[in-house]
Amino acid sequence: MGILAVAGVCVLILLIGIIKKRGEFLLNFATRTVVCLIAACFLNSFLASRGLDAAVGFNLISVLTCGSLGFCGLLALYGILFLQLL
Numbered sequence: 001m002g003i004l005a006v007a008g009v010c011v012l013i014l015l016i017g018i019i020k021k022r023g024e025f026l027l028n029f030a031t032r033t034v035v036c037l038i039a040a041c042f043l044n045s046f047l048a049s050r051g052l053d054a055a056v057g058f059n060l061i062s063v064l065t066c067g068s069l070g071f072c073g074l075l076a077l078y079g080i081l082f083l084q085l086l
Contacts, residue, residue, distance in 0.1 A: 030067070032066065035070075036074045037058065037063070039074060040066070056077045056078060062077055
């Protein structure tokens with residue numbers, strides 16, 4: 001009976017660790033997404049004030065790109081946009 005109790009506590013500790021890491025990942029993903037989308041709004045406004053008709057749209061692909069890659073993803077979206085303008 002004692003071995004089962006120790007094994008149960010070990011499994012419980014492992015589950016808590018897994019949930020914590022998953023929560024941390026989701027929090028980082030959400031933070032990167034929000035910060036990048038705010039930066040995209042400012043960049044869209046800046047480019048529009050300079051007369052460039054280049055704006056990254058907000059859709060599922062751009063949100064996932066910004067969330068998974070962060071600022072590098074945002075720069076990649078603008079890079080693709082500027083390549084299309086050439």
